[in-house]
Amino acid sequence: MERIDIRTQRAKLENINALPTAPGTFKRISQVIGKPGITLSEISEFVSKDPALTTKVLKMINSAIYGFPGRISSVSHAIMLLGLNVVKGLLLGISVFEIMQQLMGGLWDHSVGCAAVARAIAEKKGIKDPEEVSVAGLLHDIGKVIMVMEYAPLYEEAINQAASRRVPIFDAEREVFQETHAVVGMWLAEKWRFPPNLVDVIQYHHRPGLTKKAPLETAIVHFSDLLVRARGFGFSGDSLVPAVHPPSFELLALSEDDILEVLDKLEACRDEEGGLTL
């Protein structure tokens, strides 16, 4: 079995500027941009349902050009600060993923589902800006996108390993790459100067006990990840539902009714999802 030590590739991976998007989103870009009189909130709505577009917008507003490094973690805020023309230019520059479309499509659904669930939990918990938590849910697995983009055959190998040995994907990743998608995602999130809370959620969503900066957000995304998997919504590399981290679950203190309500939000998202990704 082929293996690499992805830690030696960090500098190379940090040069990646953008993620490719799903074909379904890609097709809708020109339609959205060309719509006469489109408002900033309509564009925000569209961007916040796609990990690649969201990444692009957040990376731009947190870049040195605008001078808000690590400050802006909400898509609608980013778009109000960038303005319509800049956002249109950014969206036009996006590319589409051409390899492993089925896997990427599954990952997209997983991410969008996580965003919806994370937002619903954040609202339940009365968090001031639920959108920030929703963004964290959307972007928690960007490390996987990077790994698939750069090492498609190896990542496939990791998926096969996870399936045949019935281990979680991050264990298989560690076997094949020596490091997991959580860390790869953190490298890019830091390089792109994402806000520290968002970086923490990405890095620790599978080990929520380790976060120092964002315990509540990380717990929310950790638990959302689990719920979305349990519901079989999308695909994130394996078919196991990992055990919940008990302190996170306690921190969230969700009742059974809360969880049922949150799951309803996910179902609503499944209904409107039809054809967004592929």
Next chain:
Amino acid sequence: MKRIVVVSQDPLLTTLADRLLSPHFRTLVLGGMVSAVDSIYNDIPDLVIAEIAPGDGGMGESINTLKEDPMFNQLPILAVIGDRPPAAFWEGLLVEDYLLKADLERDLLARVRLALSRAERVVEINPLTRLPGNISINRQLEDRLSRGEVFAFAYADLDFFKPFNDKYGFSRGDEVIKVTGRLILNFVKSMQPRGSFVGHIGGDDFVFIMDAGLIEGACGEIIRAFDQIIPTLYDQEDRDKGGVESVSRQGVAGFFPFIGISIGVTDTAGRGFSHFGELTGAASEMKHFAKKAKGSSYSMDRRTGQAT
């Protein structure tokens, strides 16, 4: 080393430009304006050389869209064209200079050097927000008044900015100023792309000019967005508390709520302003009304008649 982006689909042009420029500059050749814009957003170059082919309206449009944003307004663009076009061709096209294809070999390097040195000379823009400053603001007002134009003029500044600055330091204060400038600019330009103007007097003072019928809507949007974003610039603990413990402009210690924005608006329709000083005076008077209100607000001058 300065960076130059060359945008053209003509392989002869790009090879030639690359040969002439790459010994002196970091040169990046791109085939179309879409990928060029993407690359420019990623990392602003020092100069863009773009071929504008006859009948290629898209290229001109992309250039203008780029240059309308103050962040990229100072980025010089050198157009390369096949034949000398009619004078009307340049109207409304936001490029700094042009060069004929036939003269490339002979002139390109010299033109590039001139364009770069011109760009280095100071222009009257605010270094933080990259918005035009007082000279341009006064000129805007004088020109419009002397043409007898009917327009609305708004004067905005921040409340409780000093306690924020004192508590978190200047660079965090600068972020607030940048947020303010961007929001005013984006809402003014999205609601009135043509004929509007946004300027930065300095510190936390901004002005903008719009059609009288549109300005009230813009004020509302600016305030709504401002009040949404500002709390996120506080540390979590202060964000939860709704403000900071600090010291006011008058040196009084206490608790200060989130920074707010106050906007005063006046318009030239009902009143005969003969000098821009009267206009700014009236707007700033309105702003003081707005400041009396709790939180962010705007206040419109509904008086008519001759200003005194």
